Amino acid sequence: MPRLAGSSKLLRAINESAALAHLLERGPLTRADLRELTGLSKPTISEALRRLTDAGLARVVGHVSAGPGPNAEVYAASPDAAYAVAVSVRDSGETGTPSVAAAVGDVSGQVRARTEVAVDFLRTDPVAAVTEIVERLRADAGAPASRLAHVQLAVPASYDPQTDSIHHVGVTGGWNRPGLVRELRDRLGTSVGVDNDVNLAAVAERRRGAARDADSFALLWLGDEGLGLAIDLGGTLLRGARGGAGEIGYMPLFAPDGEDRKVDLQDLVGGPAVLALAAEHGIRARTPAAAVAAAAAGAEDAAPFLAALAGRVSVGLAAVIAVLDPPLVVLAGQVGRAGGPALRDAVTAAMARAEPLETTIAVTAIDDDAVLLGALDAGLTTVHEALITSVHESTT
């Protein structure tokens, strides 16, 4: 419910925003398309487009001929109206120094530059490191600093916006000092978003992956190291009170007549546990993902291993399904992806044994770096919204 009120200026702002929003969401459109979409008259659409072009937010990108008559001009949101940078920070194995992946995208969604570097956060301050990477990448993409609108960080941790601090950091170094994000914001001069890496992978999954048509879904991340859960409810991510939703790695499991064994889900399906389980079944590999990939590819005696793994996964999923009842669960992460359809079928079978299953299980459909792409998607969405509301305000 918009509790909005105002005079004719508001009207112009609304109409102009609507036009821009359609251009951003649906791509290039003619005046006639916009007329159809907004229900506005020809002169009004013309006026709105004129103002948007003057403001540098839209431009003519071509002409289209549809039968007799003059060719209609095709308008699109200017790709270089604004840029977003995504930075994905991750622990690259227990020994290696953390690696940072980053990408710049423009308003049209195009990736304009991309990089990956190793950073030792024990010796480098996160703020300095991130600032430098962002600046270099922006320069590489040829984007003017004034057009850099948003920086989206992905961290293997949870972020609590209320206290502005990052918790459960899986990365070494000064990441968990409070106020870090504010500092970054000040240094970069842009808005800065921080989110859990698994949450951002879910964003990518919704945009371009297996969850494209899902109403809601849960994404279970089975990584080489940790595991995590992202919950997408109709396109909105559930983050929890302190950004701690989906921290199911720490979910204590119930031991019925229980001497407290303190078993949690991480002990069952975390990377080391998967490796150990594989070894028990005679499958040896360097990483959990490799072990699962071998099994999925049909190594001898693979079926029992996959079944055992699927059984463990289903334990965690049972809780998720009982609480949330998502129509779709996507398996992702290095291990999830490696498992492919074989793991998916095993999990489906394991779940069906416990209860009549009405939840679809799917495997991630993203081959690239899901976290980085998701962060970019999220960042660009933020930029889109900022542009739309900026139209609102500039007209005031």
Next chain:
Amino acid sequence: MPRLAGSSKLLRAINESAALAHLLERGPLTRADLRELTGLSKPTISEALRRLTDAGLARVVGHVSAGPGPNAEVYAASPDAAYAVAVSVRDSGETGTPSVAAAVGDVSGQVRARTEVAVDFLRTDPVAAVTEIVERLRADAGAPASRLAHVQLAVPASYDPQTDSIHHVGVTGGWNRPGLVRELRDRLGTSVGVDNDVNLAAVAERRRGAARDADSFALLWLGDEGLGLAIDLGGTLLRGARGGAGEIGYMPLFAPDGEDRKVDLQDLVGGPAVLALAAEHGIRARTPAAAVAAAAAGAEDAAPFLAALAGRVSVGLAAVIAVLDPPLVVLAGQVGRAGGPALRDAVTAAMARAEPLETTIAVTAIDDDAVLLGALDAGLTTVHEALITSVHESTT
């Protein structure tokens, strides 16, 4: 993001809606108040109020004198602009016939009539029974049929709007035939909402109970019979794919070295389980709630019983907290209410043992029929929204 566009008519509609929305949410207001809230000018506010009054949606309810000058007129949304009826269907024990509670409320939130009857749904068709109750109650309240805008049903079951069917019904009779709600809608000639009783209790808890100031919260319903979970995320209830979110009674519990014992949460904290646990500790009572009430009141040897019960409750809550991370959990239902602060403290202690607890545990603050009141709150909210959008449309 409003993808709204239009001409001056839209402007009028927006402004008028905004005025009505404020009247509905904040209660009686003067023109000056509305000017402040909407930012509109005096003539515009006057015009909007004139139109709302003409449409029977608002009226002058008094005058207020604030210093010199004429006394300002105080406007309020007409209480009798529309009515909502809430109907709560529940199983009253295993032997008794189901009981139905119902109430009529007006736009101002006032309860105008209320009733409670026993209905044998084995012999009476649900549609006929509900229609009759609604009609009688409406007549009792002196509300004209044309003004009855919405009927909200509360059922001890989950409702799947996609298939228009009610699942897991705890009530006997023809409740689970598909299309029932559509039928009811046709018969009553109003919009009809159906929701799980625990969800609706959560609505009441948010409006007038322990969760009034919470950002989000989970409500754990410990009833004399079943248990349930409602999840409120910033004022929106999470319902799940097929209305099955929060069906944690069926959550299978993990047995570590598991011969499948098929233990679920219902077996641990369902009514019979609570009664049995009480008996083990030498506490005998007719209902689970009575047992817990006795313990909370300080019956001898009560502490170990409460601790054991709290331990079981914490098993279920651990899963909820791991998945959702709510800032607040409210214990409700007959057993939860009976437990009072004693149970709350016991659960808090049990939870703190498992992990550093950042979640507040509270006891319901609603003494009346939470489900019925919540259904009425939900119904009236629907009515408010309908009124606001009707203003939008009537101006078109």
Next chain:
DNA sequence: CCAACTGTAAGTAAGACTGACTAACAGTTG
């Protein structure tokens, strides 16, 4: 094969209409 013609659609210009704002004012009350 080319040139002119015809019908259709894109975009613009002009005038009418709607709604909100400002400013001034009449009426009330402490």
Next chain:
DNA sequence: CAACTGTTAGTCAGTCTTACTTACAGTTGG
């Protein structure tokens, strides 16, 4: 008398409708 409520009059902003100009595609005739 001063301050405040609510109305009236006039103005301004923005969109709509209608009519017009211009451009293009396809067709027809030499």
